[in-house]
Each structure stands twice: as structure tokens, then as C-alpha cells.
Amino acid sequence: MRISFDYTKRDYLQFPRYHYLHTSSGLLNFGIMLTVPMILSYSALHSNQSFWEMVLPFCIVTFFYLEIFIFRGLRQATKMGFFGSSYVQFTEEGLETLSPSSGSTFSWDLIHRIVDRPQVYLIYVQKTCAVIVPKRAFSSEVDHQKWREQIVLLSKKEIQ
Secondary structure, eight states, X not given: OEEEEEEOHHHHHHHHHHHHHHSHHXXXXXXXXXXXXXXXXXXXXXXXXXXXXXXXXXXXXXXXXXXXXXXHHHHHHHHTTOOEEEEEEEOSSEEXXXXXXXXXXXXXXXXXXXXXXXXXXXXXXXXXXXXXXXXXXXXXXXXXXHHHHHHHHHHOOOBO
């Protein structure tokens, strides 16, 4: 089964939105980045500093978190020509993908998990790498259900 779609920045942002909030590595990174401003804010609270001196560390860390984990990836994907006409196809060998910048075939054994999000499916082919399939790519609900059944059958993974 083959589905074609235009891959957009909005589709791309679904991955970091899910991954960094629902995986241990993402939560760990976020926790580490919040520890420093919490310590600085706590010390500022007890030393008669102004409100802005307390809030500034959180603002700086938030900026760097967004820059490092979201915007840098978005800029790199744009630079590499990641967005545009793409397709995902099931073959006997595995999951075949083609985008404007690359093409790959992932063996069914390499698929770690399949995550159902409101707008996309995330097909994890590594712990921190996923093929993103937008739900708008399905022309009908019947095609959508056929696709779900086929990927579960071939990958031997349940959709989460």
C-alpha cells in the first residue's frame, strides 16, 4: 500500500512535540534544563532580588530549550529540502519512504513502535527517529483503516 502527501513544517513539529514530552530522554533533558533556573530563582527569592531577576533564568532556559530541540531541527530540515511531496509504501522488505531530500527502506524488524497522534502517525525506526505520516494523506476512512490493519500485520507492533 502506498500513500502520497505533501510533507509540511506542521507535520514535522508533531514529532518533537510528542517525543520531548512523552519519552524519558525528552523529559530528562527538560528536567535538567529546568533545574538550573529553579536553583537560581530560589536563591534570588531569598536575596531581595527583583521579579525579573527571578524570571530571567526561566526565560533564558526556555529560549535555549526551544532553540536546541525544536527550531534548530526545523531550520536544518528546511535547509536539507525535507518538505514537499513524499510517500510511504509497504513492501515485503519493509517500510519504504521517499521525500525530496532522501529515500529509505526500513526493515519491519527495525520498527520500534507506532504512535497514533491526532494529526499524524509516528513510526519509530530508532529510539529518537520516526517516520511521520500525516492522517490527511488518507483519501477515505476505509483507506485509513486498511493502512492501520496492514502496518500492524506487517510490523507486528500494536499502534499506541
